[in-house]
Amino acid sequence: MSKARARQEWQRLKEVEVQSLDLKEAGGWPIFLKALCVILVFAVAFGALMAWQVSEKRAGLAEAKREEARLLSDYRVKASEVALLPNVQSQLETLGGHMERMRAMLPTNVEIPSLLDSISDAAVDNRLTIEVIRLGAPVANEHYIEHPLDIQVRGGYHQLGRFVADISQLARIVTQHDLTLTAVEPPGESLRLTLDARTYTYIDEARPDEVAP
Numbered sequence: 001m002s003k004a005r006a007r008q009e010w011q012r013l014k015e016v017e018v019q020s021l022d023l024k025e026a027g028g029w030p031i032f033l034k035a036l037c038v039i040l041v042f043a044v045a046f047g048a049l050m051a052w053q054v055s056e057k058r059a060g061l062a063e064a065k066r067e068e069a070r071l072l073s074d075y076r077v078k079a080s081e082v083a084l085l086p087n088v089q090s091q092l093e094t095l096g097g098h099m100e101r102m103r104a105m106l107p108t109n110v111e112i113p114s115l116l117d118s119i120s121d122a123a124v125d126n127r128l129t130i131e132v133i134r135l136g137a138p139v140a141n142e143h144y145i146e147h148p149l150d151i152q153v154r155g156g157y158h159q160l161g162r163f164v165a166d167i168s169q170l171a172r173i174v175t176q177h178d179l180t181l182t183a184v185e186p187p188g189e190s191l192r193l194t195l196d197a198r199t200y201t202y203i204d205e206a207r208p209d210e211v212a213p
Contacts, residue, residue, distance in 0.1 A: 106200050107172040112147060115172050115199060119151065122166040128155035131192070140203070149174070149197040154184055160193045167197065174199050 107115050116133060123130050136148030153163065160181070167174055178196040 103202065105173045109201055118170055119167060122163055123153050126155065126159040126163045128153040128159055128163055144200045144202055147199045149199065151195040151197055152192065154190050154192050156189055157191055160191060172199060
């Protein structure tokens with residue numbers, strides 16, 4: 001563009017009244033006005049593009065912060081679990097020791113007859129009359145076998161009480177259930193004690209033919 005043409009277009013631009021501009025007549029606008037409009041359009045488009053990119057980056061940053069918070073929370077949980085691990089291991093060891101002691105108090109299959117003898121001895125020591133002391137059919141559970149003991153003895157109230165206490169203090173575990181006292185005919189000071197007791201063995205201590213189907 002020559003200098004004369006440039007001066008002419010510049011003069012036309014200065015004479016333009018913005019209120020009178022009509023897009024339908026844009027082809028006749030001064031060149032400088034056209035260039036200014038093009039620059040303005042590109043500026044608006046560029047601004048919109050930058051705003052979109054900033055919005056995307058903000059969304060990505062927010063997501064990254066949420067992920068960081070989640071990972072930090074997971075880390076704190078795992079760190080807490082690791083810190084508690086020694087206590088848990090100690091408790092498991094204590095529980096394991098307790099279970100071993102309890103298991104040691106259960107009779108083996110070969111010890112059950114002597115356990116019946118110990119119950120009979122307790123009845124004799126307390127001057128009781130033995131009516132029934134017998135072993136019932138074993139009942140299998142998931143990890144152990146239950147051995148029912150049917151006990152029926154006669155004697156005085158205090159002697160019967162000591163007998164029950166002696167059973168609870170045996171070296172092998174015997175649990176007592178459904179204890180009943182009835183008067184003996186003819187009426188007197190004697191009472192009849194009927195007791196369903198149970199002892200237990202672990203499955204690995206039992207022979208298959210001793211387990212009830």
